[in-house]
Amino acid sequence: MGVAQVPSIPETPGPLFPELASAEEKFRKCIQCGVCSGSCPMGEAMDYAPRKAVKMLLEGRFNEVVESNTPWLCVSCHTCAVRCPSQLAISDGLFPALRAAVMAEGKALDQDLQKALQNTYLYGNPMGISPKKRADWAKTAGVPVPIISQLRRPVDVLWIVECYPSFEPRGQEISKLLARILNALGVDFAILGHEERCLGDCEWLAGERGLFEMLIERNIEILGKYKFREIIMTDPHSYRTLLNIYPALGGRYKVKPVVQFLAERLDQLKPRLKKKLNTTATYHDSCCLGRKTNHYEEPRLLLRAIPGLKMVEMVQNRESSLCCGGGASTIYLDRFIQERMKDRLADRRVMQAAATGAGILAVACPFEPARFEDAVKLTGNEEKLVVRDIIELLAESMEVQ
Amino acid sequence: MNIAVLTKQVADLVEGIEIDASGRAVDRDSIRYILSESDDHALEEALLLKERSQAHVEVFSLETGEVRDGLCTALAKGADRVVMILAGQETPPSNHAAARMFASVLKGLPFDLILTGVRAIDDLDGSVGGLLAGYLGLPYVGLVRKVELVDGAATVEKEYPGGFAAELGVKLPAVLGIQAAEQPPRYVPVTRLRQVMKTAQVEEQEAEPASEEPVSVERMYKPEEGAGAAMLSGSAEEIARQIVNLLSERRVTR
Numbered sequence A: 001m002g003v004a005q006v007p008s009i010p011e012t013p014g015p016l017f018p019e020l021a022s023a024e025e026k027f028r029k030c031i032q033c034g035v036c037s038g039s040c041p042m043g044e045a046m047d048y049a050p051r052k053a054v055k056m057l058l059e060g061r062f063n064e065v066v067e068s069n070t071p072w073l074c075v076s077c078h079t080c081a082v083r084c085p086s087q088l089a090i091s092d093g094l095f096p097a098l099r100a101a102v103m104a105e106g107k108a109l110d111q112d113l114q115k116a117l118q119n120t121y122l123y124g125n126p127m128g129i130s131p132k133k134r135a136d137w138a139k140t141a142g143v144p145v146p147i148i149s150q151l152r153r154p155v156d157v158l159w160i161v162e163c164y165p166s167f168e169p170r171g172q173e174i175s176k177l178l179a180r181i182l183n184a185l186g187v188d189f190a191i192l193g194h195e196e197r198c199l200g201d202c203e204w205l206a207g208e209r210g211l212f213e214m215l216i217e218r219n220i221e222i223l224g225k226y227k228f229r230e231i232i233m234t235d236p237h238s239y240r241t242l243l244n245i246y247p248a249l250g251g252r253y254k255v256k257p258v259v260q261f262l263a264e265r266l267d268q269l270k271p272r273l274k275k276k277l278n279t280t281a282t283y284h285d286s287c288c289l290g291r292k293t294n295h296y297e298e299p300r301l302l303l304r305a306i307p308g309l310k311m312v313e314m315v316q317n318r319e320s321s322l323c324c325g326g327g328a329s330t331i332y333l334d335r336f337i338q339e340r341m342k343d344r345l346a347d348r349r350v351m352q353a354a355a356t357g358a359g360i361l362a363v364a365c366p367f368e369p370a371r372f373e374d375a376v377k378l379t380g381n382e383e384k385l386v387v388r389d390i391i392e393l394l395a396e397s398m399e400v401q
Numbered sequence B: 001m002n003i004a005v006l007t008k009q010v011a012d013l014v015e016g017i018e019i020d021a022s023g024r025a026v027d028r029d030s031i032r033y034i035l036s037e038s039d040d041h042a043l044e045e046a047l048l049l050k051e052r053s054q055a056h057v058e059v060f061s062l063e064t065g066e067v068r069d070g071l072c073t074a075l076a077k078g079a080d081r082v083v084m085i086l087a088g089q090e091t092p093p094s095n096h097a098a099a100r101m102f103a104s105v106l107k108g109l110p111f112d113l114i115l116t117g118v119r120a121i122d123d124l125d126g127s128v129g130g131l132l133a134g135y136l137g138l139p140y141v142g143l144v145r146k147v148e149l150v151d152g153a154a155t156v157e158k159e160y161p162g163g164f165a166a167e168l169g170v171k172l173p174a175v176l177g178i179q180a181a182e183q184p185p186r187y188v189p190v191t192r193l194r195q196v197m198k199t200a201q202v203e204e205q206e207a208e209p210a211s212e213e214p215v216s217v218e219r220m221y222k223p224e225e226g227a228g229a230a231m232l233s234g235s236a237e238e239i240a241r242q243i244v245n246l247l248s249e250r251r252v253t254r
């Protein structure tokens, strides 16, 4: 047996799984230090934690890893990737490739994941809601939320709302608040409305490369129709994908997460933050805003600007923040993961937040209000801790609710 | 072992349906088509049988909607041959006409098993399978959720109301109306689907033209809201609370 050929990677590895196009060569740089496995919050549940998986890849035993429970247990928290001394793309390269291999073999997928992928193929969102309804939330925003195709003029800011903030009830409420904040700040913005589709972060990391390519083609085409100065995004996952992955495939945009956009307007924002909130908050660094794109300070700047709000940090913060356990499509694999883990990452994280004594767990990722609220209930912290998006806190202090 | 799977495309309810200006038909332009759900299960059951007993699987689809997409998906999943049945008419056929068309194409072909979805959203009474079996002079079992092949015969599991099930022996050839496959229909990665779409051979076959339909649609309409109906609104939690209140007012809850 020669060196690993990564036999199951479907057809011509393109730029999406760059590490595996020359997997053998790249992963030869692995010094087997074990930092990845030691840092991996899911390692205990994996048949083969990352170090072992890399070793097996190099020994030509890639298929054994494909057959194991490992491919579906990475939550793409990116801790291994930022710590690996050889800078190997484990979360972005190895795991998507493992998952692609599972799919290429025609193995049965978890039903919730399969449904989400099928829905995204058909409707451009994992929920399976008609794309015609994407901007429905805006009807009750209380302020104008223009749709770019109807404006027929360039806008300053194109807001890509994304799936959770467009369709999930709590996300919709947060979107309405953000619309009001943008309005109060006099931002010239518009959304894509019914033309918006999933940007494909989950699909890419889930190993559904074809679906990801399809979404990219479609999104680049739609974005190419309009003129805008910059893009702002509410969903860190999509932000990260548009920022880091789209450029290599022809989609280059000036793109920011909403927290950065607002932090840049702190001078404008501050005089409007009138209501004192008199509480203590702790901020959860999501993996996509944190380790993947280094936005550690803007969310904290925004929170500190709110009068009366005190900030405390959890034991694991910034680079060492603990993932909510929902990245890379694992948000659809809760049941699968729960059967293999003693406690869920979201529960652990909420316990850390509760231990700070803060009354508010502040978040800036649309997956989290629902995930953490669930965990708050499960861990019996309902009386102590409330989960709130930074947008909700800003809107409350600005009294634009 | 030769298996035929009969499929059709139906309106995707997620995208909504409008009634056309005549008030007698669904507005075809407003529709997006997807493979009928129980036909997808029929295909899955056929593919499982193929894996277990090297059967040859051919998929037939009536020419309504995006048939090519549906047939390419079937190929990508593992079907051996796909055939589009040309109906020679714009409007989708009635159940009787559909069964006659399928029969005209299948007559004389050496199939051991003919599987189809037991019903579709435009065939809730699930009559196509039974009618087809009648036209072909074959036995029919509907609401099937498992098929096993034993020496030229099939043992099938059929659902009955009230949580009952029965195992039936069926002589082949036979027509089966599939309620659900033994496992959920498989996933096709988009890369594979797109490749198949580029190279797929979708054969075409003409059905005997349908004779005049004895039943015609006089009026099609959305259900009218009854006077006593109240619409609940609010967030999911508010609605849940309202439902609980309504139920306890009516003493349905304890």
Ligand code: SF4
Pocket (backbone or CB within 6 Å): A029, A030, A031, A032, A033, A034, A035, A036, A037, A050, A051, A054, A083, A084, A085, A086, A087, A088, A090
């Ligand atoms: S951290 Fe990097 S170098 Fe160390 S074992 Fe993991 S992959 Fe290899």
Ligand code: SF4
Pocket (backbone or CB within 6 Å): A036, A039, A040, A041, A042, A043, A050, A073, A074, A075, A076, A077, A078, A079, A080, A081, A090, A091
């Ligand atoms: S991204 Fe996180 S969960 Fe995935 S292998 Fe790396 S450390 Fe483990």
